[in-house]
Amino acid sequence: EYNMKKYLRIYRALFANALSYEAQYRRDTWIYIASQTLWLFLLISVIEVIFRHTNKLAGWEKHEVYLLTILWVIIEECYTIFFKKNMMDLPNKVTDGQLDLVLTKPASSMFLVSTQIFLLRGVYRLIVQIVLLLYLVIRFDFAASSIHIFLTVIFIICGVFVHYAFSFILNTFSFWYLRIDNVNDLWSNINAIGKYPIEVLPKFVKLLTLTAIPIAFISYGQVATLTGRWAWQMTLYGIAFTFFLVLAARAFWNFAVKRYTSASS
Numbered sequence: 001e002y003n004m005k006k007y008l009r010i011y012r013a014l015f016a017n018a019l020s021y022e023a024q025y026r027r028d029t030w031i032y033i034a035s036q037t038l039w040l041f042l043l044i045s046v047i048e049v050i051f052r053h054t055n056k057l058a059g060w061e062k063h064e065v066y067l068l069t070i071l072w073v074i075i076e077e078c079y080t081i082f083f084k085k086n087m088m089d090l091p092n093k094v095t096d097g098q099l100d101l102v103l104t105k106p107a108s109s110m111f112l113v114s115t116q117i118f119l120l121r122g123v124y125r126l127i128v129q130i131v132l133l134l135y136l137v138i139r140f141d142f143a144a145s146s147i148h149i150f151l152t153v154i155f156i157i158c159g160v161f162v163h164y165a166f167s168f169i170l171n172t173f174s175f176w177y178l179r180i181d182n183v184n185d186l187w188s189n190i191n192a193i194g195k196y197p198i199e200v201l202p203k204f205v206k207l208l209t210l211t212a213i214p215i216a217f218i219s220y221g222q223v224a225t226l227t228g229r230w231a232w233q234m235t236l237y238g239i240a241f242t243f244f245l246v247l248a249a250r251a252f253w254n255f256a257v258k259r260y261t262s263a264s265s
């Protein structure tokens with residue numbers, strides 16, 4: 001039986017453990033922040049180079065592309081903090097038999113494998129990114145209505161879960177394929193396309209980003225909602241698609257677990 005209080009207690013315990021870990025490795029945390037901040041400035045430099053040669057990119061103005069990139073980075077950071085390390089470790093748990101310990105616990109195995117590790121060092125960088133996002137929103141008048149802002153905030157949360165659910169589905173294939181370690185690198189590279197307007201892509205590829213490879217729902221749809229490029233129906237489709245994808249990830253996981261061969265059997 002699903003017990004919300006039980007899962008909240010488990011989540012708090014795992015979160016407290018992550019805080020303890022970060023406190024022990026402060027120097028490593030600051031090195032990580034410095035390297036990732038440099039990476040963010042490199043992204044900004046790319047945008048500056050692009051707009052030296054054009055006034056618009058597929059109909060998007062410079063400050064809108066900045067908004068898209070910063071929002072993509074924020075959603076990527078949230079995914080990294082809460083889910084990335086767990087997704088990267090999932091294939092090893094399956095192939096090395098570590099999943100046995102998870103399956104014997106009286107809690108959802110999908111919940112446990114998704115939340116065991118938090119990378120809280122990313123919180124510091126996330127704060128900087130949110131400040132940059134707020135600056136962009138205040139600096140440039142996007143003329144967004146209150147309903148657009150509300151839908152965008154909901155859609156941002158959905159973007160994190162789309163990122164997670166699709167990654168989870170990819171890593172669940174480790175039940176059938178012994179070594180798929182590179183699948184996370186592949187998804188990371190594909191997802192990186194999402195920090196640019198999908199209008200630059202061929203029509204067929206653009207369709208894929210709205211369906212089979214849903215990178216359009218990770219940051220593009222959010223900015224398209226805020227700037228009025230998307231009608232509210234498309235935004236609702238994106239939110240509904242998020243629920244569908246999470247449920248699909250859960251169903252696929254349950255299907256895979258039934259075919260799991262224990263390392264001890």
